[in-house]
Amino acid sequence: MQTALRTSLPETELATRANFAPHARVVREERPVQTSGLPLSIRGLRKSYGDNEVLRGIDLHIPAGQFVAIVGKSGCGKSTLLRLIAGLEKIDAGSISLGDAVKPEDIRVMFQEPRLLPWARVLSNVEVGLGRDRASSDAHSRAEKALTEVGLADKRDQWPSVLSGGQKQRVALARALVSRPRVLAFDEPLGALDALTRISMQRLLERVWRDQGFTAILVTHDVAEAVALADRVLVIEEGRIAHDVVVNTARPRERGSAELAGLEGSILSHLLSADDRT
Amino acid sequence: MSLIDSASLPRGLRLPRVDGLIQWIVPLAIIAIWQVASVTGFVPTRVLPAPSDVLLAGWKLLLSGELVRNIWVSFCRASIGFLIGGSIGFAFGLANGLSQLSSKLTDTTLQMVRNVPHLALIPLVILWFGIDESAKLFLVALGVFFPIYLNTLHGIRTVDPQLIEMGRIYGMTDGELFRRVIFPGALPSIFVGIRFALGIMWLTLIVAETIAASSGLGYMAMQAREFMLIDVVVLSILIYALLGKLADSASRVLERATLSWHPAYWKR
Ligand SMILES: Nc1ncnc2c1ncn2[C@@H]1O[C@H](COP(=O)(O)OP(=O)(O)O)[C@@H](O)[C@H]1O
Ligand SMILES: [Mg+2]
Numbered sequence: 001m002q003t004a005l006r007t008s009l010p011e012t013e014l015a016t017r018a019n020f021a022p023h024a025r026v027v028r029e030e031r032p033v034q035t036s037g038l039p040l041s042i043r044g045l046r047k048s049y050g051d052n053e054v055l056r057g058i059d060l061h062i063p064a065g066q067f068v069a070i071v072g073k074s075g076c077g078k079s080t081l082l083r084l085i086a087g088l089e090k091i092d093a094g095s096i097s098l099g100d101a102v103k104p105e106d107i108r109v110m111f112q113e114p115r116l117l118p119w120a121r122v123l124s125n126v127e128v129g130l131g132r133d134r135a136s137s138d139a140h141s142r143a144e145k146a147l148t149e150v151g152l153a154d155k156r157d158q159w160p161s162v163l164s165g166g167q168k169q170r171v172a173l174a175r176a177l178v179s180r181p182r183v184l185a186f187d188e189p190l191g192a193l194d195a196l197t198r199i200s201m202q203r204l205l206e207r208v209w210r211d212q213g214f215t216a217i218l219v220t221h222d223v224a225e226a227v228a229l230a231d232r233v234l235v236i237e238e239g240r241i242a243h244d245v246v247v248n249t250a251r252p253r254e255r256g257s258a259e260l261a262g263l264e265g266s267i268l269s270h271l272l273s274a275d276d277r278t
Numbered sequence: 279m280s281l282i283d284s285a286s287l288p289r290g291l292r293l294p295r296v297d298g299l300i301q302w303i304v305p306l307a308i309i310a311i312w313q314v315a316s317v318t319g320f321v322p323t324r325v326l327p328a329p330s331d332v333l334l335a336g337w338k339l340l341l342s343g344e345l346v347r348n349i350w351v352s353f354c355r356a357s358i359g360f361l362i363g364g365s366i367g368f369a370f371g372l373a374n375g376l377s378q379l380s381s382k383l384t385d386t387t388l389q390m391v392r393n394v395p396h397l398a399l400i401p402l403v404i405l406w407f408g409i410d411e412s413a414k415l416f417l418v419a420l421g422v423f424f425p426i427y428l429n430t431l432h433g434i435r436t437v438d439p440q441l442i443e444m445g446r447i448y449g450m451t452d453g454e455l456f457r458r459v460i461f462p463g464a465l466p467s468i469f470v471g472i473r474f475a476l477g478i479m480w481l482t483l484i485v486a487e488t489i490a491a492s493s494g495l496g497y498m499a500m501q502a503r504e505f506m507l508i509d510v511v512v513l514s515i516l517i518y519a520l521l522g523k524l525a526d527s528a529s530r531v532l533e534r535a536t537l538s539w540h541p542a543y544w545k546r
Contacts, residue, residue: 115440
């Protein structure tokens with residue numbers, strides 16, 4: 001195992017070496033007008049757990065403010081990739097660069113479980129998201145603003161245990177948003193929700209992404225969700241990015257439209273054909 | 279019958295009144311039956327004195343000041359022993375829950391000592407300390423130590439690791455992580471330990487005071503036995519029960535106050 005490496009490469013160098021995944025294209029018109037997001041460059045990323053080689057060389061460039069979805073079979077390393085990007089695991093080889101002067105508050109992760117503190121009221125759970133700014137005088141008002149953004153301002157003084165699954169996940173979103181992150185990584189955040197709640201949460205995710213312009217990386221097992229939300233869908237197979245599909249459909253997108261359904265079908269057939277081969 | 283008329287009352291009015299009364303019905307009925315059985319001679323007073331006799335004995339001891347003095351002595355022993363054993367148990371529980379090194383160093387030893395019933399040490403403790411105060415404190419502290427230690431340790435070890443990871447992601451320092459995630463997460467289990475320890479505290483004290491003491495409730499009961507004062511013996515037993523109930527209620531109040539976030543503690 002090599003030593004961990006989290007270097008910062010100059011953007012220009014990366015841009016000129018166009019040796020990323022074969023289909024990688026920049027989709028400018030789909031991004032929010034003004035972006036606070038950070039660009040993300042991954043080169044030769046590898047990660048193993050013991051003998052299990054999970055990621056076998058990931059090369060990827062995500063322009064600032066893009067919404068990327070990652071799909072793949074269960075256990076193919078989607079969560080691992082996300083955890084590496086968020087700095088929760090050590091890199092075996094390769095590099096991940098997020099531009100310069102990145103603060104911890106700039107990258108936030110949202111998981112399938114809301115991970116709220118059951119013994120803290122909703123508002124103070126959101127304040128946790130401020131990181132080192134927790135003690136600042138405007139902590140309260142910032143947390144309240146984030147709660148308003150997810151439509152839960154009236155729940156500020158509740159215990160998390162009285163909230164529904166969708167509401168808990170919205171509090172978790174407010175906590176992730178309150179520090180105005182520049183990269184937001186989602187690990188199947190809607191996986192545990194019922195179908196209707198999931199659709200309204202998808203709309204919410206899209207809206208906050210458009211409002212705030214962070215770079216969004218969404219891991220999901222739902223291909224329909226991926227094509228409905230993302231500018232670009234990555235399919236991971238055997239530890240590499242096997243397909244890089246651009247979704248050019250204009251927003252707001254109409255769920256179930258022929259165009260999205262066609263894309264969904266072709267991505268699904270990629271996934272299934274990989275299944276047949278193994 | 280009361281279900282129907284109380285249902286028409288607002289909730290807030292109904293609950294406390296009925297709740298407060300209902301739990302005393304059975305004890306009061308038992309005392310009434312006991313009194314009748316004694317007065318009619320169904321139960322000979324040499325076996326069990328009537329409640330009124332017990333009350334009378336209590337009143338006499340109260341006037342002489344003996345009762346208050348003995349209760350005070352026992353209460354002090356119980357609480358000092360509890361504080362000493364409880365804080366050492368809590369400290370070890372914290373250390374071994376938070377540090378691998380500390381756990382490797384001491385946990386096996388402590389688990390071995392746990393298998394010795396602490397009351398079996400009484401002869402040894404009398405040899406060491408005589409029937410001095412320290413003998414009783416030592417036994418109570420030892421008895422209280424293990425439930426607090428084990429439950430603190432268990433509480434800390436079972437805090438949701440996903441919450442701990444969340445705390446780290448959001449930049450909590452070690453101190454904040456302990457204060458905001460680990461300690462609150464371990465608290466329900468710590469309270470289980472406290473309640474358990476309170477029971478052991480009284481049990482240990484009763485045994486220790488009846489065997490080796492020159493004051494306290496247990497001593498009062500043993501003295502009374504020598505003089506065949508069965509009413510005083512019964513009185514001491516009842517006071518132990520009352521003190522035990524009091525300690526339990528106090529810990530319940532504390533539990534309710536600190537675990538108000540927990541749905542299990544909300545009004546049924
Ligand atoms: N902490 C870990 N230790 C050992 N193996 C792990 C660990 N995390 C993930 N793995 C393994 O890595 C592989 C990819 O896991 P993951 O990234 O969670 O997949 P998914 O695509 O379903 O999110 C799986 O085979 C899993 O068993
Ligand atoms: Mg996963």
